[in-house]
Amino acid sequence: MEHRFPSISPFLELIEQERRSPNKIILRDHTSGVTVTAGQLLYSVSLLRNKLDKALLHNGYYESEHNGEKFIFLIAPPGVQYLVSMLTIFSLAAGMSAQSIVVRPEEVKAHFKVARPIGLLYAPAFAQKAEAIKKLCAESDSGIDPNLPYVEIETSFPGSFESHTYVLEEPFETDLLRLGTLFFTSGTSGAQKGVVHSYEALLASARERIETWKLTENDVLLNQKPGNWMGGIFGIIPSLMAGSCLETCIDVFNPKWFWERISKGDVSIFDIAPTGYDRLAQYFDEHIAVLPHAQKEKYIRGMIATRCAGVTGSLIQPRIQERWTKLRRGKPLLNFLGSTEVTLICNMKWENPDYPDMCSVGPAVPGVEVKLVEGEMRLKAPTMFSHYISDDPAQTRKAFDEEGFFKTGDCAEKVGDCYVIHGRANIDVLHFWGFTVHTGEVENALSSLPYIANAVAFPIEDEKCQERTAAVLEIKPGFQARQPDLQRIRADLKEKTGLFLFKYPTVIYWLREGEDIPETSNGKISKKEARKKFFGDRWQHNENLEILDLKGMEYWRMGGLS
Template sequence: MQLSFPSVSPFLELVQQAERNSKNIILRDHSLGVAATAGQLLYNVSLLRNKLRTALLQNGMYDARNDNEDKFIFLLAPPGWEYVVSMLTIFSLGAAMSAQSIVIRPEEMKRLFKLSKALALLYAPAFSERVDAIRALCAESDSGVNPKLSFVEIQTAYPDGLGSHTYEAEPSTRSTTDQMGSLFFTSGTSGNQKGVVHSYQALLASARERIETWKLTENDVVLNQKPGNWMGGIFGIIPSLMSGACLETCAGVFNPRWFWDRVSQGGVSVFDIAPTGYDRLAQYFDEHIAGLPPPQRESYIQGMIATRVAGVSGSLLPPHTQKRWTDLRRGKPLLNLLGSTEATLICSMKWENPKYTDMAVPGVEVKLVDGEMRLKAPSMFLRYLSDDPMQTEKAFDSDGFFKTGDCAEKLGDSYKLYGRANIDVLHFWGFTLHTGEIEAALFSLPYIASATVLSLDDEEYQERAAALVQMKPSFQSKQPDLKTLRNDLTEGTGLFLFKQPTVVCWLREGEAIPLTVNGKISKKEARQRFFGDNWRSNERVEVLNLKDMEYWRIGGLC
């Protein structure tokens, strides 16, 4: 059978792999039990492509010749076999992929359909009931969703036993320069959720940068445990396909036990997860691995040490997390991978360099304006998709620099980030506080297992630094009060009094700091769930009475 594909990456590389080494496994989905070669992957892309194109044509929802219209095709599938087949299918039709959370509510999906004017929804069979609810909601007369929107179930042939194929490049009738590649939605942890549109060329440029930086080859294994609806998820996938490395996945939910077991088997070259993921891995290690016999425990540790790129992305890397993992990996630190949904990868660390110096991605320009980091990057997004038509224009300054919203300080030739201005920086009684610094001090106390610091509005003092804290199990019977916590911070960390929390809520057994599906701490949800609008009268919340404290005693000038 002859299969034809666009003469662009990653199809070019996949065809070359299929012709050069037909038995090489490039994808292992441990959840579905699928191990596929490049040829088997391309065959399934061809099958699904025919099915999707037929559905779109029947509904009059697709015209390949019209390059002026948005072509967004939504995807509901965990990262793995079905996701990769669907992603390539969408790209091969010249459309842009918009992968959604596998736990998305039908009401939210309807809203995104209306906003994007989606052509279709591709979905894994495991989510058929959820899609039925989405379909019913969209069918209502006042839904605002295009009634011709196609719902297409992902169907693939099990890879084993497929015959040989030949391949040809499709005649190019359009330029990929103008093709859109993806529509991802921001997490909403630092502001209103927005759709971020990237060009296909930007996706490829960012993938090539990762391949070059990490020196990915066919001998590597990339372990991907990130949700597919996150920009960081797709950038564990495309570089693997283009380089010939084997992509390994396991369902769409981060599983510390599975992750540790896979790493202990050896052979993993690259992975990156959020800081909270590393904290969960550390907790699992302490509870289930640390007490194993030395030879068995050592296999887990050596697997982590042997991983060439153990990256961190999604949010700022706290010092306590870096220290714990540098010690565990016996001197090999985690690699900080700074990026954003809008600009993709901005800065990484050279894993070959023993000092692991932060290095800006080539082509990235940085400037500071009133403490805010602003960027120009070769992989910058095309535009926002939101209800505000001026959203994109407002995101850039007059010189074309993107306003990141991140607070930073230039130290020599480097920049020190303090986090998002609207969630990680607060103003208290005339002082500027950085939540990351306070959280680092809290984690240094021996009895604290997890903590996050957020702001609470205060009419008299502007904003309060509120700590949501969880005790380690062995210390739970000795929970301190707020005054003792502040004394411990002073004596144990030297944190200035004005930087210390003035509000605290202690988590109870079975409670946890809320996370988004992307693994980021949701300070918005934490604030509402544990403090509420009337936090002063919340019986679980302890508040420091600042009327009894003189301003100069906490570091203020009189």
């Protein structure tokens, strides 16, 4: 049986891989326990494409004039069903819009209205959710095509491939390569937007990753991210093109599972958020550090063997970098800076990393042009998104300056050839009595105090001084009985850190037992949600907060240390 595929990556590489090493595992789905070769993946893509193709044909899609872009929505967890669906969509020259597996039907309906998709693929486990979406969109006033095909994902792996051959079709025309993915931003730092990448941009990003990471078919990439964000496919396409083994594990990933997996010593690359490293360190201290030396060394050697232990999602604090560099015996964690709009922007290189600031994000990756305008990072890159999908037709135009640079909203400074990120302008930078405060610097200073386990700082509005520095603090175990007050914290910041007085927090909230700081599904702290949860609009009347009275403070002394 002959299976035909478009003459583009990663189909080119997958067919070559199937011919050269037919038994090589290229995907290990830890959630389902399934392993897949290149041939098995291609076979499943071919079957699902036929099924989806028939559904589109039955709907009359090929006979109709479909104005606009062709998006196919996807609801599936990262793993074999996700990869088969992703490649199926690409093979039909359509754009993939992967949705969160916990997305509400109302959200999908809203996304449907904006993107006007031609179909929805869903994993069998989400049949009920798909039915709820279908029912909601069938309402007379929904404005959505009532005949939109909903197709359940099927994967099938034959026992023998002797009768199966894989061949390439004619190359896609250039205009068909203009559509790759549609991802909706997380909304953690602004209004949610639909971000469109061309297929050419996806491939440019993948080739950059292969070169920077020196990916080969001997490598193993551990991916524990959801598939509805750009970061979720960040390593998928490069892995398929390089013939590496991609391991997906979002449903089983936890500190215990991670340490057991890393102890095998064959993981080449992974990346998680800073909060994830804190949890891994806590598990190490409680369960691994107490083991006999030989057993403990197995876990440490596994971490050292990892070529790229990456940090993504938010800014890394010095204490985290120092802890893990020591654990990895001189090999630091590597910061990766990326965004939905640009994919990877900067990263610390894994070969002999030595930077003036080991909490920087390193230099810009090849092909990315950076300029700083009044502290804001602006970018041009071949991996740049093509446009936003939004009710506001001017939204894409407003995202770029007159020279065509994308306005990221990230505050940064250049140190040597590296970039130090101070956070988002709308949540990580504040103005207190005319002074500019970067919350990352405040968080680092607070976290250096011996009794602080975790610190998150953000601005809250105050008509008297414009904005105040507020902080949510978590006390370390063993210090609960002598929890300090705000005055003690400010005194300790003065004695133990070099933080200027105007940067000290003037409002704090202590986390209580059982409380958590809100996070996204990717382990990234949601500062917008945290500020709303712990402070709110009427924070001045919140009895759970410690609030410093500013009446006795001398404005002109704010710029100093005391």
